[in-house]
Amino acid sequence: MTQRPALFSFLLGGIAAVGFAPLALWPVTLGCFAAWMWLVHQAPTRRAALWRGWLFGFAHFTIGNNWIAKAFSFQDAMPHALGWFAPALLSLYLAIFPMAAAGVAWKLRRQTLDASYVLIFATAWIATEYLRGTLLTGYPWNPLSELWLPTPVAASGRYLGTYALSGVAVLVAGALLLATQRHRRFPLAVAGVTGLLALSAIDTTPAAPTPTNAPRVRVVQPDLDQEQRPRDDYAETNLRALAGLSGSPRAAPRLIVWPEGALRYLPEDGYPPQYYGESAPFLTRARIAALLGPRDVVLTGGNALLFDATGQIRSATNAIFAIDAEKRIVARYDKAHLVPFGEYLPLRPLMSAIGLSRLVPGDLDFAPGKGPDGVDLPGIGRVGFALCYEMIFSGSIVDRKHRPALIFNPSNDSWYGSWGPAQHLAQARLRAIEEGLPIIRATPTGISAIIDARGRVLASIPWETRGAIELPIPAAAPPTLFARMGNLMALLAGALLALTAIAIRRRAR
Helix, strand or coil: CCCCHHHHHHHHHHHHHHHCCCCCCHHHHHHHHHHHHHHHHHCCCHHHHHHHHHHHHHHHHHHHCCCHHHHHHHCCCCCHHHHHCHHHHHHHHHCHHHHHHHHHHHHCCCCCCCHHHHHHHHHHHHHHHHHHHHCCCCCCCCCHHHHHCCCHHHHHHHHHHHHHHHHHHHHHHHHHHHHHCCCCHHHHHHHHHHHHHHHHCCCCCCCCCCCCCCCEEEEEECCCCCCCCCCCCHHHHHHHHHHHCCCCCCCCCEEEECCCCCCCCCCCCCCCHHHCCCCCHHHHHHHHHCCCCCCCEEEEEEEEEEECCCCCEEEEEEEEEEEECCCCEEEEEECCCCCECCCECCCHHHHHHCCCCCCCCCCCCECCCCCCCEEEECCCEEEEECCHHHHHCCCCCCCCCCCCCEEEEECCCCCCCCHHHHHHHHHHHHHHHHHCCCEEEECCCCCEEEECCCCCEEEEECCCCCEEEEEECCCCCCCCHHHHHCCHHHHHHHHHHHHHHHHHHHHHC
């Protein structure tokens, strides 16, 4: 590695991506981070350290985001070949954050590898990963904390949150590095702290028996071959598939959840008639209500249209509709955190002029909603919403003044190959752990799941599989420390690591 450090930084970054879903080879990622941290420390100049950091990040994010390329094969407004370059183009920017972490760690290092270097690196990683998730529109995909999901350490996310838990991963990687340098005290200390985090988060409370009349949730995954390239009969075919999988009424109330974009007919009244197509809104709602018992509710993804004063359509929202057995829309949630290039085209005049379009077919940009929200459903409780991509934003999916009993996360991952859905599910599990809330995911082609308040997948429907799952609605846990503090926990964790690094250096003088 000493002969070609830049090349090895690049290779280590790419290999490190295998620690995330769907492969989940997390020990490999920790080993790659340990070796990369050594390469950064050995850099002769700040420029060399930054270069090694950027190359690591570029390869890491290119491989980890390979699923983005799949979306271009469904968008005929752009050359499909662009898909091969899209993850790399995005990673040109994303690599700035590992580069910054490497630069800070190198600048504050000492000549010999020591515990303070690892602590500073972990602090810098927490800060830069947080910035990656919040700057501009934010893109916190594959936070390093996801590595812990196959392990008991993940449960400590209810205290630490995503970004601080990522810092723990860097600490463990640094401890591995120091162990190879015959350091003993710090690796043992990190092992002890990590073990305590795992033990402290173990839930020993026995599960309460489920009452026979407890409300249930039914998740529907239609897996239609038209999802990415709809034909003229798609709206009708999809509604029939969803209805056929929605089950029969029970004595207990049911929450039936359909995926993002599942309802292609417009269910709201008041639009100009030409926009309704083959089904009037009251007929669409009547067909859905016919599936329900008197206390059942359907939550379905769909679209709401927005018009100007002249009656011309000006925009739309990516929405969730709650429809009851009385054929009423009892609530609507509009997605607030929209996906650039997916739901709107940034700098549209410029992007259109150079031949770029939205990754998802369609020319109409969506308008954002107001933010985290929920609705009280009789017999079910308060349901919060995080629509698709909103699920990846730690600390941003819950209305803290009106804490829900569960979060509904409809998503459409059908555009993103086999890696994207698995990684999106991993993010949902992290949010469940952080907030202490069950999360219900419904997707058209997978992976749909019922996740409990500890982040455990109680039931799921695999990728590209048609089916439905039904269980009693999992109970919410009491508000976690993270639910009360939010990403202030990342600041506190970073400050603690930095102060510890200072204390170690002062003691060594």
